[in-house]
Structure formats: structure tokens, C-alpha cells
Amino acid sequence: MNLFTLKHQEGFARAGIIHTPHGEIQTPAFIPVGTQATVKTVTPQELLDTGSQAVLANTYHLYLSPGVExxxxxxxxxxxxxxxxxxxxxxxxxxxxxxxxxxxxKERSSQVTITEEGAVFRSHIDGSKHLLTPEKSMEIQDVLSADIIMAFDQPLSQLSTREKQKDAFERTMRWETRSHARWTELQKTREHKQALYGVVQGETDPILRRASLDFVLRLDFPGIAIGGSTIGSDPQITADALDTIVESLPSGKPVHALGLGGGPEGIFEAVKRGVDTFDNTSVTRMARTGLLFLFPEDGGGIHNKFRSDVHKFSPTDMAPISSVCTCMTCKTFSRGYIRHLFVNNELLGGRLASIHNIHYMNTLMEAIRTAILQEKFTHLYDNWLKK
Ligand SMILES: [Zn+2]
Known part of the structure; x- marks a missing residue:
């Protein structure tokens, strides 16, 4: 079975299925982040109830605690x-x-030493010293046992000079080659095979991005991950970064945007350029600070009008957060009550808000999937924008 089946394409936007040993992912899809093997405040059953299809966990955090053993x-x-x-x-x-x-x-990067071997860093928990190499990253990810894993790279962003960026860029290719070799070795003894994604770097530089993608395609990684700070920020910058490679993305391999940001507009712009899955921690982080996503029908569109601050609700507002949302929070609780929970720092507030925001994201992605299959993606984007 192929890892990815393309169902339909509208322009470069695509609807498909990722097949994993633990089930299918209908794409395009939002992947909630469970940094420490928990999507903060939300149970696995609630994740399913909100329409979530997969979870992404962080190797760095789980390696430090509870530890690989x-x-x-x-x-x-x-x-x-x-x-x-x-x-x-x-x-x-x-x-x-x-x-x-x-x-x-900034403080941490001054504590990280990059050598050809790998990255020496200090734990944010107890300051202990660790060496993470491409091989070790693959070995840890083998134990963490996710269906989809990432090659070890050195992010380019925040590196001061062009010279340093070029260095990191070239080192990343060598590290990805080593990741690929160790992964190939480890798969031989695994019952459930893991799909390794090669990471495409290069920010908005078309020459670097294309060279990086060519390299990842040459090594024939099962999937493609797009990294860099340009993916997690402004929708226009994300679009510029993706424009450099959109025409060369293969139709037979899934494409993941690492840490895609920019709200609904960022998502539309990325999907428009062939992104199949993405993860984002701000969906639940914003929920825990009381920032709730709004549907166009609630007066939320894009351009930063897509969210509402729970603290601004009236204490006696009996309406749900959203009149159209079908999540447990909106079906059960009033804005006034949720405001009360936040005002008094009650843990339930962040939990109910997280359920709503995750449900919003999954509803948006389902609407996008349906729209692509019906050749109405552009229409959906325009509608979301107008409202
Ligand atoms: Zn809701």
C-alpha cells in the first residue's frame, strides 16, 4: 500500500489519504500537537470527538521526560x-x-554547540548535557514508534549571517542522509513500518528551497516536510516560501508543513500550494489564554478577525461561543460561564476552549477537503475571506 493516495486536485490544492499502520488520515488535515504525549487538557476520546485524526508528539520533550526507556x-x-x-x-x-x-x-541557542556529529545541548529541565545526532534522533523516534517520523535537521532561521545559513543548510543535507541510512536499518526489524519525511529547508530563497527539495526527492524519502520559520508566521511569507517549490512537489508523496501558523488565511494559502497536513501548537495555546476561534457565520473571517477574547464576553451572555459550532463546549456551555471560568483561572476554562478550537480547526479542514473534491476550494476561500 502506498503511503499517500491522491483523490483529487484543484489547482495545486489536493485532497487525499495518508495510509498508516494505525489508520487513515483524510487530507488536508490539521494534526494536533501532543508535546508531552498529551494534547494539553484534552483526552484521546475528546480528540476523536472533535474530529482529530492524528497526534504529533515532540521527540525532544519525550526524550528528556519520561525518557526513552x-x-x-x-x-x-x-x-x-x-x-x-x-x-x-x-x-x-x-x-x-x-x-x-x-x-x-536566544539564551538557549548560545548553549547549543553544533558539530558535524550533531547538536550538544543542555536540558531545559535540569541543565544536563546531551548530544543529539541524526542517528540518535532516528533511534529515539524508533522507540517513540510514531507512524510518521522526521529527518534530523538544523533550522536555518535566527542564524545571523548568510555564511552560517549556508553552512547549516549543507550540514542538514548530510544529516538527512545519515537519518535516512539509520532509518533504513531500523525498519528491517520493525513490525509496523515508519514513514520518514525528509525536511525541506531554505526559507524564501528559491535556489535553496529547490536544492533542498531536489535533495529530498533524490533520496526518495516516503514523505516531504517543509520547515523553517517562514512557514510559521505571516500567510504571505508562507505563500512566498511555498511558491518556490509548489510546481515541483510530487503528487505521490504527502507534504507536511511543520508548525504552520497564520490562522485560517495561512492554512488556505498553504493548502492552495499543495500542503496535505500541518501541526500547530497555537491552536491549544491560544485556547488556554482565552482566545477562541470564530466561524465566518459568527462574524469571524480571516485577517486577524477570526478569534475572540473570552474576557470580553458579558457575564450574563447565555449564547454559546459559536452559533454554528457543534463541539461539546458550544452544545453545552454559555459564553458567560466560560468567561467566569477564565476570570477565576478555573482549569475547566482552558479545557473547554481547547475542545472548541480543535473542533474549529477540524471543521475548517473538513470543509476544505469537501470543497477540493467538488472543485470549490477557491470559492470556499473567497467566502471565508468575505465574511
Ligand atoms: Zn465550539
Whole structure:
């Protein structure tokens, strides 16, 4: 069975199916992030109820805690967290380089030493020293046991000079070659095969992006992941970055955008350019701060009008967050009550908001999938934009 089946294409936007040993993913799809083997505050059953199809966990975090030997006992992070469906892990490369806030990232990057061998870094938990190499990333991801795993790369963003970026770019190709070799070796003894995605770097530089994609295609990775800070920011910059390679993306391989941001507009722009899946931590992070996604029918469109601050609701507002949303939160609770939970820092607030935001994302993606199959993707985008 092929990893990816293309069902229909409208322009470069595509609807398809990713086949994994733990089930199918209908694409385009949003993949919720379960950094520490938990999508924060949400149970696996609730993830299913919101229409989620897969979970992405972070190699860096699970390697540090609970550690590889603990996860090995559970036969992977999915059985550990009791998620039965398809799974992804990232390579750890991004977290090693830039963890959390820009300030922390700056401090941390000064604590990371990159050599040809790999990245030496200090744990954000206890300051202990670790070496992460392409081989080790593959070995950790083998134990974490996700269906889809990522090659180990060195992110280019935040590297000061063009010279340093070029260095990192070339090193990433060597690291991806080593990732591919170790992954090939590890698959021989696995019951459930893992699909390795090669990471395409190069930000908005068309020459670098194309060279990176050519390299990933030459090594014949089963899937393609698009990385870099240009993917996680402004929709126009994301579009510019993807425009450099959109015409060369193969129809037979799935394409994942790592940490895609930019709200609904960023998603539409990425899907328009052939992205099949993406992960994003801000969906649940924003929920926990009280930022709720709005459907066009609720007066939310795109251009930063797609969300509402729960603190601005009236205390006696009896209406649900959204008049059209079918999530558990909207079917059950009033805006006034959810506001009350947030005002008093009650944990249930962040939980209900997370359920709503994840459900919103999955509803948007389902609408996009249906639209592509009916050749109405452009129409859907225009409608979302207008409202
Ligand atoms: Zn809702």
C-alpha cells in the first residue's frame, strides 16, 4: 500500500489519504500537537470527538521526560497516552535550537554547540548535557514508534549571517542522509513500518528551497516536510516560501508543513500550494489564554478577525461561543460561564476552549477537503475571506 493516495486536485490544492499502520488520515488535515504525549487538557476520546485524526508528539520533550526507556516499556508514546490512531513525531532538531520564547531561544541557542556529529545541548529541565545526532534522533523516534517520523535537521532561521545559513543548510543535507541510512536499518526489524519525511529547508530563497527539495526527492524519502520559520508566521511569507517549490512537489508523496501558523488565511494559502497536513501548537495555546476561534457565520473571517477574547464576553451572555459550532463546549456551555471560568483561572476554562478550537480547526479542514473534491476550494476561500 502506498503511503499517500491522491483523490483529487484543484489547482495545486489536493485532497487525499495518508495510509498508516494505525489508520487513515483524510487530507488536508490539521494534526494536533501532543508535546508531552498529551494534547494539553484534552483526552484521546475528546480528540476523536472533535474530529482529530492524528497526534504529533515532540521527540525532544519525550526524550528528556519520561525518557526513552520508559516509553519503550509502553511500546511507544501512543499506547502510553492511549491514542489508537495515526501518529507523528518531529526530529527534535527545532527544539534543540529554539525552545519557547525568543528570549529563551536566544539564551538557549548560545548553549547549543553544533558539530558535524550533531547538536550538544543542555536540558531545559535540569541543565544536563546531551548530544543529539541524526542517528540518535532516528533511534529515539524508533522507540517513540510514531507512524510518521522526521529527518534530523538544523533550522536555518535566527542564524545571523548568510555564511552560517549556508553552512547549516549543507550540514542538514548530510544529516538527512545519515537519518535516512539509520532509518533504513531500523525498519528491517520493525513490525509496523515508519514513514520518514525528509525536511525541506531554505526559507524564501528559491535556489535553496529547490536544492533542498531536489535533495529530498533524490533520496526518495516516503514523505516531504517543509520547515523553517517562514512557514510559521505571516500567510504571505508562507505563500512566498511555498511558491518556490509548489510546481515541483510530487503528487505521490504527502507534504507536511511543520508548525504552520497564520490562522485560517495561512492554512488556505498553504493548502492552495499543495500542503496535505500541518501541526500547530497555537491552536491549544491560544485556547488556554482565552482566545477562541470564530466561524465566518459568527462574524469571524480571516485577517486577524477570526478569534475572540473570552474576557470580553458579558457575564450574563447565555449564547454559546459559536452559533454554528457543534463541539461539546458550544452544545453545552454559555459564553458567560466560560468567561467566569477564565476570570477565576478555573482549569475547566482552558479545557473547554481547547475542545472548541480543535473542533474549529477540524471543521475548517473538513470543509476544505469537501470543497477540493467538488472543485470549490477557491470559492470556499473567497467566502471565508468575505465574511
Ligand atoms: Zn465550539
Amino acid at each position: 520508559t516509553i519503550r516499556e509502553y511500546h511507544g508514546f501512543a499506547p502510553f497516552m492511549k491514542w489508537d490512531g495515526p501518529t507523528f513525531t518531529d526530529s527534535g532538531g527545532y527544539q534543540v535550537a529554539f525552545l519557547w520564547t525568543p528570549k529563551e531561544a
